[in-house]
Amino acid sequence: MDSAWLVPAALAFGVLLGAGIVAVIYLAARRGQRAVDVVNSAVPDGVDQVIDALESAGVVLDPSNNVVKASPGALSLGLVWNQGLVHPELVTIVDRVRRTGKAVNDELHLSRGPFGEATIFLSVRVARLGARYILLLAEDRTESYRLEEVRRDFVANISHELKTPIGAVGLLAEALTTAADKPEQVRRFAKRLTKESERLARITQEIIELSRLQATDALSKADLVEVDTVVAQAIDQNRVMADSHNVQLVSGGDAGAEVYGDEGLLAVALHNLISNAIQYSPKGSRVGVGVSHKEGVVEIAVTDQGVGIPEEEQDRVFERFFRTDPARSRNTGGSGLGLSIVKHVVQNHGGDVRVWSQPGHGSTFTIRLPEASHVAAATVAEQ
Ligand code: ADP
Numbered sequence: 513m514d515s516a517w518l519v520p521a522a523l524a525f526g527v528l529l530g531a532g533i534v535a536v537i538y539l540a541a542r543r544g545q546r547a548v549d550v551v552n553s554a555v556p557d558g559v560d561q562v563i564d565a566l567e568s569a570g571v572v573l574d575p576s577n578n579v580v581k582a583s584p585g586a587l588s589l590g591l592v593w594n595q596g597l598v599h600p601e602l603v604t605i606v607d608r609v610r611r612t613g614k615a616v617n618d619e620l621h622l623s624r625g626p627f628g629e630a631t632i633f634l635s636v637r638v639a640r641l642g643a644r645y646i647l648l649l650a651e652d653r654t655e656s657y658r659l660e661e662v663r664r665d666f667v668a669n670i671s672h673e674l675k676t677p678i679g680a681v682g683l684l685a686e687a688l689t690t691a692a693d694k695p696e697q698v699r700r701f702a703k704r705l706t707k708e709s710e711r712l713a714r715i716t717q718e719i720i721e722l723s724r725l726q727a728t729d730a731l732s733k734a735d736l737v738e739v740d741t742v743v744a745q746a747i748d749q750n751r752v753m754a755d756s757h758n759v760q761l762v763s764g765g766d767a768g769a770e771v772y773g774d775e776g777l778l779a780v781a782l783h784n785l786i787s788n789a790i791q792y793s794p795k796g797s798r799v800g801v802g803v804s805h806k807e808g809v810v811e812i813a814v815t816d817q818g819v820g821i822p823e824e825e826q827d828r829v830f831e832r833f834f835r836t837d838p839a840r841s842r843n844t845g846g847s848g849l850g851l852s853i854v855k856h857v858v859q860n861h862g863g864d865v866r867v868w869s870q871p872g873h874g875s876t877f878t879i880r881l882p883e884a885s886h887v888a889a890a891t892v893a894e895q
Contacts, residue, residue: 684704
C-alpha cells in the first residue's frame with residue numbers, strides 16, 4: 513500500500529490541532545480580561561486615581577476578596593500577595609465589614625509581607641465602597657509606636673532606678689532616728705546616707721545631661737577643641753578613683769589633634785569611658801588612653817585589662833540603663849547611663865564609638881571624630 517500521503521496528512525492534522533489549542537487559550541484569556549474589565553468598570557469613578565495618588569496603603573477588594581487595586585504603599589508594606597491580602601487578620605475585618613456594612617477602625621501588629629520577620633504596626637480603616645467593594649486604608653505607625661515604646665521603657669527604668677536610692681534614704685533616716693544616742697551607728701548610717709544621696713544626684717544629673725543631649729545639636733555652636741586638653745581633663749578627673757582602685761592610668765599617642773565641638777561634653781564622654789575602664793578592671797591592672805589622628809579622623813581609644821563584655825552584649829551596652837551585670841554595676845554606683853551619654857555626645861559631634869572586648873581579657877572603647885583641619889578644608893572647598 514502507498515503510504516506516502518500519510519506524512520503530510522499527519523502534519524496537517526498536527527497544525528490544525530495546534531491552531532485549535534491556541535484559539536481556545538486565546539479565547540479563554542480574552543474572557544478573563546473582559547471579566548477584569550467588567551470588575552474594574554464597576555469600581556466607583558475616581559477610586560483608581562485616588563488609590564494611585566495615595567501615599568499610604570490603600571487596597572480595593574472585590575466580593576471574593578481579590579485585590580482589584582492596591583496603592584504602592586500597600587505593596588511596599590507587604591499587605592498584598594498573589595492578588596489577595598497577606599494577613600488573615602485583615603481578611604477577618606474585611607469579611608466583618610462586608611457582613612455588617614459598618615466601617616471598622618483598628619490597630620494591628622502584623623508581619624511585613626508573607627514571610628517577613630519584622631513587625632509593622634498599622635492603624636487601619638475598612639469600609640464599604642459602593643455595593644460590591646471593600647476599601648482598606650492603612651497608616652504605618654511603626655516608627656511612632658517604637659518611639660512611644662522607648663519613651664515608656666525610659667520612664668519605667670527611671671522610676672525603677674530612682675526608687676532604690678530613695679527607698680534607702682528613707683530607711684537610713686529612720687535608722688538614724690532610732691540610733692540617735694549611739695554615735696558610732698549614727699556615723700555609719702550618715703555615711704551610707706551620703707553615698708545614696710550622691711548616687712541620686714549622679715543619676716539625676718545624667719538623666720538631665722542625656723535629655724539635653726538628645727534635644728540639642730552640640731555642633732551648632734562648635735568651638736575648636738584641643739583633644740589633648742580633653743584627654744588631660746578626663747584623666748585628671750579619674751586620677752583619685754584610679755589610685756583608690758590601684759589601677760595605673762597611662763596616656764600616649766599623637767599630640768596636637770583638634771576637633772570642632774564642645775570641650776565640656778567631650779570631656780564628659782571620655783571621663784565616662786575611663787571611669788568604666790577603671791571600675792571594671794582588677795586591682796593592679798592598667799588603663800590606657802591613646803590618641804591617634806590620620807586621614808581626617810581622630811581616634812581616642814580607652815583600653816583596659818578588665819572583665820570584658822560578652823560578644824552578644826557588646827551592641828547593647830550603649831542602650832540606656834543596660835548593664836551586663838546589674839548587681840556589680842549597682843555596687844560600683846553605676847547608673848547604666850554612662851555609655852549612652854558617650855554615644856550621644858559622639859554622635860552629636862559627627863563621630864561614632866565602637867567597642868572591642870574579650871571576656872576575661874579586657875575591652876577597648878574607641879571614639880572616632882572628624883578632625884578639625886579636614887572639616888575646615890571641606891568647608892573652604894565647598895565655597
Ligand atoms: P554603668 O553606669 O552601669 O557603668 P554604662 O552605660 O557606663 O553604665 O555601662 C553599661 C554597662 O556596660 C555596664 O553596666 C557594664 O556592664 C558594661 N561596661 C561598660 N564599660 C565596661 C568596661 N570597660 N569593661 C567591662 N564592662 C563594661
